[in-house]
Amino acid sequence: MKGKETAESREGTTDNLWGMYINLLYVIVLSVILLFVYMAVRTDIDSYLNRKIYSAEELAAFQQEAEARERSRVAEMNWDKVVDGIHIRTGLHDDENLQxxxxxxxxxxxxxxxxxxxxxxxxxxxxxxxxxxxxxxxQLGKNEPVVLDYLAKYYAPVETGRRKTLDMAEIEWYELDGE
Ligand code: HEC
Known part of the structure; x- marks a missing residue:
């Protein structure tokens, strides 16, 4: 009886030892798996932890920047944009009667x-x-004098010679027939 008990208890001790080894192995394998998982998602975790949190002022500044960009984009597209007195779309001189x-x-x-x-x-x-x-x-009707004034004002014959500026007092000097 006693001997059997001893053998059983010895067997039990060996079982316990195996059980411990297996448990240890589980722990190690699990740790390795966890390590791999951690390595796989590490950059995501890092970027989440280090994410920039914008203040209300910064967000408002972003908004303003975006609005300014939009405004300049609309200005770029402006159908009737005038630069240096020239109506960009047509190349005509700007004027109150341009339209x-x-x-x-x-x-x-x-x-x-x-x-x-x-x-x-x-x-x-x-x-x-x-x-x-x-x-x-x-027929141009009442627009004819408006059109003629405009054309004569901006598209008058240009003197290309000695004189660089138009002298109104001497306008006959270079007035052309027109045709
Ligand atoms: C009904 C159509 C029409 C309208 C509107 C019109 N034109 Fe013309 N115009 C012509 C045609 C066609 C020609 C000849 C085009 C060509 O030779 O390629 C011409 C030619 C011209 C020329 C060149 C003349 C030349 O001797 O080479 C000028 C400058 C001109 N037009 C100015 C004007 C002005 C300014 C107006 C506004 C008052 C105007 N056109 C409105 C039809 C028009």
């Missing part, structure tokens, strides 16, 4: 025909008459 000129003179051809020409008021008038007689340009 009348655009409406009257750019439906058939580009405004380049205007900007590349120069003439006196009479010269412009005869060009308009020519377009009316041969190119289907309609």
């Amino acid at each position: 009348i000129i655009i409406g009257t003179c750019t439906s058939c051809h580009s405004a380049k025909l205007i900007t590349q020409n120069s003439a006196s008021r009479d010269g412009w008038k005869s060009m308009i008459r020519w377009m009316q007689e041969t190119q289907g340009l309609g």
